[in-house]
Amino acid sequence: MKLADQLHQLTTPTPFQVGSVNAYLIEDNPLTLIDSGLKTPEAEASLRAQLADLGVRFGDIEQIIVTHSHLDHYGLMGKIAAEGRPRVFAHPLEVHDLESLHGYSEEDDLYKRVESFLLKSGLPTESLDSILMRHPIINDLRDPIKVTEMVDDGDVIGLAHKELLVVHCPGHSAGMINLYDAGAKVLFSGDNLLKHISPVPLLNFPRDPSRPRSHSLSEYIATLQRLKTFDIAIVLTGHGEVIYDAVEVIDSIIRHHKVRKDKVLKFLEGFPKTAFDVCKHLFPDITPYQVYLGMSEAVGHLDVLETEGAIGRIEENGMTRFRPL
Ligand SMILES: [Zn+2]
Ligand SMILES: [Zn+2]
Numbered sequence: 001m002k003l004a005d006q007l008h009q010l011t012t013p014t015p016f017q018v019g020s021v022n023a024y025l026i027e028d029n030p031l032t033l034i035d036s037g038l039k040t041p042e043a044e045a046s047l048r049a050q051l052a053d054l055g056v057r058f059g060d061i062e063q064i065i066v067t068h069s070h071l072d073h074y075g076l077m078g079k080i081a082a083e084g085r086p087r088v089f090a091h092p093l094e095v096h097d098l099e100s101l102h103g104y105s106e107e108d109d110l111y112k113r114v115e116s117f118l119l120k121s122g123l124p125t126e127s128l129d130s131i132l133m134r135h136p137i138i139n140d141l142r143d144p145i146k147v148t149e150m151v152d153d154g155d156v157i158g159l160a161h162k163e164l165l166v167v168h169c170p171g172h173s174a175g176m177i178n179l180y181d182a183g184a185k186v187l188f189s190g191d192n193l194l195k196h197i198s199p200v201p202l203l204n205f206p207r208d209p210s211r212p213r214s215h216s217l218s219e220y221i222a223t224l225q226r227l228k229t230f231d232i233a234i235v236l237t238g239h240g241e242v243i244y245d246a247v248e249v250i251d252s253i254i255r256h257h258k259v260r261k262d263k264v265l266k267f268l269e270g271f272p273k274t275a276f277d278v279c280k281h282l283f284p285d286i287t288p289y290q291v292y293l294g295m296s297e298a299v300g301h302l303d304v305l306e307t308e309g310a311i312g313r314i315e316e317n318g319m320t321r322f323r324p325l
Helices: 041-053 077-082 092-099 109-120 136-140 216-227 246-267 275-282 288-307
Strands: 002-004 007-012 021-026 032-034 063-065 087-090 156-158 163-168 177-181 186-190 234-237 311-316 319-324
Touching: 007 041, 021 041, 021 234, 063 077, 087 092, 216 246, 216 288, 246 275, 246 288, 275 288, 275 319, 288 311, 288 319
Parallel strands: 032 063, 063 087, 186 234
Antiparallel strands: 002 007, 007 021, 021 032, 156 163, 163 177, 177 186, 311 319
């Protein structure tokens, strides 16, 4: 779909609940692709066809910008890069997952830390088997992609007719970047802002074990507050529709989290509860596939409440429970 002169939205299917995913082609010099879609035969055929309509082949793409290292946004990039020699831009915190040959593995120290955290948070052992990270399909849906240019907040990616300001937007993913075109007042938001979905700030454990776990929800709220200071007319999202009322969407996401935080605090009254108790309370019908998302929400709200001094934790018998203070 043509959005403006030189700017096209390329929508490809995913088998995930979120539906299709959006990539963007900027017909400028250099020819630039933002995100790619998933590595499935359907998505690949769809992306090739949409590009062919514009007279573009994978090998013609000169630079690729990765908003974040989730499969649906970069799965196909390895194939694109293999047909040409594009520069590939991403945030340093996303590089490991983008370049990793095997995705997650049970031998991985990070994997063990996540597992131990989830068990301490009350997750039943059998639920661990169901979480996305252990899903073998993950490696079929992406190829690794070598990042050639690491970019961080404040960097500018220059094209002949526009400049894209890199905005580091931690929250949904620790190294999420958004791209802001000040001239057109356009923000490419990845999964950071979506029209009808409140993006989940996912549990994030740094690879360096000496660094603490990120407080993803707190970081996400700070990201949203910061984006309100940008003059944005159009948000080009990673899934679904274009957003024309960025501030309203941002405010509604912030309100949504405030309501949920109050619900968590109320639930903690009575006896101390684990993050998994909170997860089941927030999402009683959660499927095994969604447990990681649910736990991310639960832990995120507990982080915020604990930082605010509203709740405290009790560590007992290898379990962490929370109660109001
Ligand atoms: Zn994502
Ligand atoms: Zn996504």
